[in-house]
Amino acid sequence: xxxxxxxxxxxxxxxxxxxxxxxxVQSVSGxxxxxxxxxxxxxxxxxxxxxxxxxxxxQTSKSQLVGVITEVSMQSSPLQNYCAMARVxxxxxxxxxxxxxxxxRGVAGYPTIxxxxxxxxxxxxxxxxxxxxxxxxxxxxxxxxxTVDARVDVDxxxxxxxxxxxxxxxxxxxxxxxxxxxxMKVRPKLRIFLLDAHNEYHRSFGTHADVMNPANxxxxxxxxxxxEIVDVFFAGRPGxxxxxxxxxxxxxxAKANYNQYRNTTDRxxxxxxxxxxxxYTVDTPVPYRLADLxxxxxxxxGKLENRSSRMIYQRLITRIETVxxxxxxxxxxxxxxxGGDTMAESISQLFxxxxxxxxxxxMQLAGFPSEVVEPVVSVxxxxxxxxxxxxxxxxxxxxVCEEAHKxxxxxxxxGFAPTRRALARIAKEGRKHGVYLGLVTQRPAELDPTxxxxxxxxxxxxxxxDRDQALLRSAVADHGADLFDFVPSLGTREAIAxxxxxxxxxxxxxxxxxxxxxxxxxxYATNAGIAGENIExxxxxxxxxxxxxxxxxxxxxQDEQPSFAPAAAPSAHAxxxxxxxxxxxxxxxxxxxxxxxxxxxLKKPISAPLDNPLLRR
Ligand SMILES: Nc1ncnc2c1ncn2[C@@H]1O[C@H](COP(=O)(O)OP(=O)(O)OP(=O)(O)O)[C@@H](O)[C@H]1O
Ligand SMILES: [Mg+2]
Numbered sequence: 001x002x003x004x005x006x007x008x009x010x011x012x013x014x015x016x017x018x019x020x021x022x023x024x025v026q027s028v029s030g031x032x033x034x035x036x037x038x039x040x041x042x043x044x045x046x047x048x049x050x051x052x053x054x055x056x057x058x059q060t061s062k063s064q065l066v067g068v069i070t071e072v073s074m075q076s077s078p079l080q081n082y083c084a085m086a087r088v089x090x091x092x093x094x095x096x097x098x099x100x101x102x103x104x105r106g107v108a109g110y111p112t113i114x115x116x117x118x119x120x121x122x123x124x125x126x127x128x129x130x131x132x133x134x135x136x137x138x139x140x141x142x143x144x145x146x147t148v149d150a151r152v153d154v155d156x157x158x159x160x161x162x163x164x165x166x167x168x169x170x171x172x173x174x175x176x177x178x179x180x181x182x183x184m185k186v187r188p189k190l191r192i193f194l195l196d197a198h199n200e201y202h203r204s205f206g207t208h209a210d211v212m213n214p215a216n217x218x219x220x221x222x223x224x225x226x227x228e229i230v231d232v233f234f235a236g237r238p239g240x241x242x243x244x245x246x247x248x249x250x251x252x253x254a255k256a257n258y259n260q261y262r263n264t265t266d267r268x269x270x271x272x273x274x275x276x277x278x279x280y281t282v283d284t285p286v287p288y289r290l291a292d293l294x295x296x297x298x299x300x301x302g303k304l305e306n307r308s309s310r311m312i313y314q315r316l317i318t319r320i321e322t323v324x325x326x327x328x329x330x331x332x333x334x335x336x337x338x339g340g341d342t343m344a345e346s347i348s349q350l351f352x353x354x355x356x357x358x359x360x361x362x363m364q365l366a367g368f369p370s371e372v373v374e375p376v377v378s379v380x381x382x383x384x385x386x387x388x389x390x391x392x393x394x395x396x397x398x399x400v401c402e403e404a405h406k407x408x409x410x411x412x413x414x415g416f417a418p419t420r421r422a423l424a425r426i427a428k429e430g431r432k433h434g435v436y437l438g439l440v441t442q443r444p445a446e447l448d449p450t451x452x453x454x455x456x457x458x459x460x461x462x463x464x465x466d467r468d469q470a471l472l473r474s475a476v477a478d479h480g481a482d483l484f485d486f487v488p489s490l491g492t493r494e495a496i497a498x499x500x501x502x503x504x505x506x507x508x509x510x511x512x513x514x515x516x517x518x519x520x521x522x523x524y525a526t527n528a529g530i531a532g533e534n535i536e537x538x539x540x541x542x543x544x545x546x547x548x549x550x551x552x553x554x555x556x557x558q559d560e561q562p563s564f565a566p567a568a569a570p571s572a573h574a575x576x577x578x579x580x581x582x583x584x585x586x587x588x589x590x591x592x593x594x595x596x597x598x599x600x601x602l603k604k605p606i607s608a609p610l611d612n613p614l615l616r617r
Contacts (some may be wrong), residue, residue: 020046020118020119021038021040021041021116021117021118022035022037022038022041022046022050022056022086022117022118022119023035023036023037023038023041023082023086023116023117024036024038024113024114024115024116024117025058025111025112025113025114025115025116025117026082026085026113027113028110028111028112028113031089031090031107031110032087032088032089032090033058033067033087033088033090033110033111034085034086034087034088035056035058035085035086035087035088035117036082036084036085037050037072037082037083037084037085037086037117038081038082038083039081039082039083040081042083042084046119049119049144050069050072050084050086051069051072052069052070052071052072052485052486053068053069053143053144053483053486053507054068054069054120054144055067055068055069055120055125055144055504056068056069056086056088056117056118056119056120057094057117057118057119057120057121057124058088058090058111058115058116058117058118059115059116059117059118060109060110060111060112060115061112062109063093063094063095063096063108063109064093064094064096064124065090065092065093065107065110065111066090066091066092066093066094066103066120066124066128066504067088067089067090067091068088068089068091068483068504068505069086069087069088070087070088070089070483070485071086071087072084072085072086072087073085086117088117090107090110090111091105091107091504091505092104092105092106092107092128092503092504093106093107093108093109094124094127094128101127102127103127103128103503105503105504120144122145122147122148125142125144125145125148126148128503128504129142129148129149129150129151129503129506130148130149130151133153134186135153135154135155135156135186135187136151136152136153136154136186137151137152137154137182137183137185137186138150138151138182139151139152139175139178139179139182139497139508139510140178140493140495140508140509140510140511141508141509141511142506142507142508142509143494143507143508143509144507146509150497150502150506150508150509151502151503152179152457152497152501152502153500153501153502154182154183154186154187154501156456156457156500156501157183157456157457157500157501158183158187158190158396158398158436159431159436159456159500160431160454160455160456160457160499160500160501161427161430161431161436161437161438161439161454161455161456161457162179162437162438162439162455162456162457162458162459162499162501163404163438163439163440163441163444163452163455163457163458163459164176164179164438164439164440164441164459164461164495165440165441165442165444165458165459165460165461165463165468165472166442166460166461166462166463166490166495167442167461167462167463167464167465168442169492170461170462170463170490170492171461171492171493171494171510172440172442172461173200173201173402173440173519174493174510174513174517174518174519175459175461175493175495175510176400176402176438176440176519177201177204177205177513177517177518177519178510178511178513178517179438179459180192180194180205180360180398180400180438181204181205181517183398184205184208184359184360187396188359189359189396190359190396190397190398191351191352191353191355191359191360191361191395191396191397191398192359192360192361192397192398192400193350193351193360193361193363193380193384193397193398193399193400194209194360194361194362194363194400194402195363195365195377195380195399195400195401195402195407196362196363196364196365196366196402197365197366197402197403197406198366198402198403198521199213199364199365199366199367199521200519200520200521201362201519202362202364203516203517203519203520204516204517204518204519205360205362207357207358208357208358208359208360209358209360209361209362210349210352210358210360210361210362211362211364212349212350212361212362212363212364213363213364213367214328214330214331214367214368215331215367217331217363218331218334218335218342218345218346218349219331219332219346219376219379219380220287220332220335220336220342220343220346221290221324221332221333221336222255222285222286222287222288223285223343223346223379223383224332224375224379225282225283225285225379225382225418226247226248226251226282226283227378227417227418228375228378228379228418229247229251229375230244230247231374231375231416231418232323232329232332232372232375233247233319233320233323234319235323235371236371236372236374236416240312242312243312243315243316243319246297246300246312246313246316247282247316248282250293250296250297250300251282251288251293252280252281252282252284253296254288254289254292254293254296255280255284255286255287255288256279256280257288257292257296258286258287258288258289258292258339259280259286285343286341287339287340287341287342287343289336289337289338289339290320290324290333290336290337291336291337293320294317294320294321297313297316297317297320298313298317300313301313301314301317324336326369328368328369329369329372331368346383347383347387349361350363350380350383350384351383351384351387351395351397353395363380365377366521374407374415374416374419375416375418375419377401377407377416377419378416378418378419378422381399381401381407381419381422381423381426382418382422382425384397384399384426384435385422385425385426385429385430385433385435387435388430388433388434388435389433391433392433393432393433393434393435394434395434396434396435396436397434397435397436398436398437398438399426399430399435399436399437399438400437400438400439400440401423401437401438401439401440402440403440403441403442404423404439404440404441404447404451405441405442405443405444405446405447407419407420407423408420408423408424408447408448408451409446409447409448410445410446410447410448410449411446420448420451423437423448423451424448424450424451427450427451427454427455428450428454437451437454437455439451439452439455443465443468444463444468444471444472444475445465445467445468445470445471449471452471452475453475455475455499456499456500456501457497457498457499457500457501457502458472458475458497458498458499459495459496459497460472460484460487460490460495460496460497460498461487461490461494461495462487462488462489462490462491462492462494463487463488464488469484469487469488472484472487483496483498483505483507484496486507490507491509493509493510493511493512494507494508494509494510495507495508495509495510496508
């Protein structure tokens with residue numbers, strides 16, 4: 001009987017260089033091979049490369065197969081000088097075509113028993129990773145050989161969406177900042193919309209990004225669809241059925257009313273077109289005036305005899321007025337009673353349709369009233385998708401969502417369902433309309449699995465939670481899943497990249513970024529600066545003011561508000577509201593500019609300090 005284990009190595013040795021041989025194939029099963037490792041290799045210069053996560057090459061008679069070591073164990077074999085065994089996942093092959101060699105994924109021909117295993121040289125790594133393709137960008141260096149760039153194919157990464165996953169503090173945001181900067185270099189026309197949950201990216205992209213926050217965002221309330229505006233009016237609580245029924249019926253009428261009279265200065269009272277003739281649904285994104293809506297509700301109320309029914313209308317009017325007069329909601333209600341179809345302006349500003357050198361929008365979410373963040377994210381996500389849909393993807397847009405598990409929770413009962421649906425829609429169908437998704441999360445197991453399963457490229461950073469690791473394993477194809485065993489032991493800045501964007505599942509290190517490019521919230525910087533010094537009384541009172549306001553009910557009736565509430569919300573509802581349009585003066589109070597430096601102190605904007613002498617000391 002011919003012993004292949006002894007025959008084949010000898011024939012291969014001449015070509016490969018005996019000193020480099022790591023061992024020989026002992027068994028093959030599916031896309032996995034077991035390699036017997038030679039004594040000489042384990043004690044030679046290549047020893048350091050024989051460990052899990054490293055690539056090696058198996059020389060077959062036709063090509064060079066590239067695989068990654070997923071397991072190494074001590075096992076001696078009396079037949080050869082093997083002292084250990086390595087399990088290798090076969091990932092692709094280097095094909096020689098004349099003078100040029102190219103790498104291709106997948107394995108066309110499998111190894112046979114006795115084929116030689118060799119270290120993957122620097123030259124071979126460059127064949128795999130040094131793509132000259134114009135869509136390939138370097139995002140770091142290979143852990144196996146730091147002289148070789150780890151490249152991703154930007155088009156593949158965008159087309160099939162991507163996600164960056166890892167525990168807190170491992171460098172996700174910094175990695176994302178780097179990936180986005182590199183992407184901008186090769187795709188200068190791509191628009192990027194970044195939901196910045198902690199206001200930390202504003203310095204990372206220099207002049208390429210427009211930073212938006214509640215102080216400069218204008219997102220008219222009528223762009224919110226029905227579920228979103230109900231969520232705003234009811235402060236995140238489920239809307240009361242009898243009140244939402246009224247809104248569902250009367251909002252389309254207010255829209256029709258506005259449309260009918262928008263071009264005339266003469267507004268002859270409130271007309272109420274027959275609902276069936278309106279043509280608008282409650283979700284149609286056309287303008288209407290809040291004053292008209294209130295007047296129509298009031299008009300309906302006036303016709304009711306039953307006192308308890310009147311109370312329902314009255315409560316709804318109060319609710320709408322309280323929210324729309326709240327200065328914190330100025331970004332959506334500032335021109336609520338003025339009218340004007342500003343949708344084109346809003347879309348153009350949000351998605352940088354006229355970029356003027358800035359193709360990116362950083363939407364800082366930390367300054368919004370906490371109860372309104374979810375509907376705002378929902379509107380923005382929906383607008384991003386709908387603009388792509390109705391423009392036939394004319395302007396490719398990458399939509400990046402930090403803390404994605406908060407907006408698209410795996411728990412269907414948690415969070416705001418329309419936000420999850422909007423993100424899921426981009427994940428499932430966005431690529432057809434030029435809308436791509438980038439997700440960042442520290443809790444992948446808490447992220448809706450249908451969304452994460454649509455992400456074709458994953459950057460897995462250090463993660464210690466078992467559930468998160470299990471989810472990762474299920475999210476990637478069989479081959480390469482073993483690499484996830486390294487995930488708990490990765491260092492800061494290190495990631496394992498999988499999927500469509502990378503030629504091979506790759507362990508890589510993001511470069512060390514300059515201090516100004518590292519995402520950091522301004523509060524961190526400020527607090528670091530003042531730590532240990534005397535904290536001024538004004539600062540403390542401003543903090544307490546913001547703290548209290550953040551937990552005050554802004555949405556209930558006036559008498560729910562604490563006695564120290566600022567007199568921002570006039571109690572216009574104490575008497576029956578007038579049929580006259582509301583004066584726009586109430587909402588624009590909110591346009592008091594919010595000082596950007598105050599935003600930096602904590603995550604909610606500070607408005608005027610409380611007039612409380614005790615706090616002023
Ligand atoms: N590529 C890098 N270059 C330089 N410093 C880095 C890099 N990556 C991470 N760091 C350091 O690690 C810190 C945490 O990084 P980062 O904020 O990106 O982590 P994160 O995973 O986004 O954390 P969180 O879950 O809290 O958002 C940074 O403030 C920085 O000091
Ligand atoms: Mg982060």
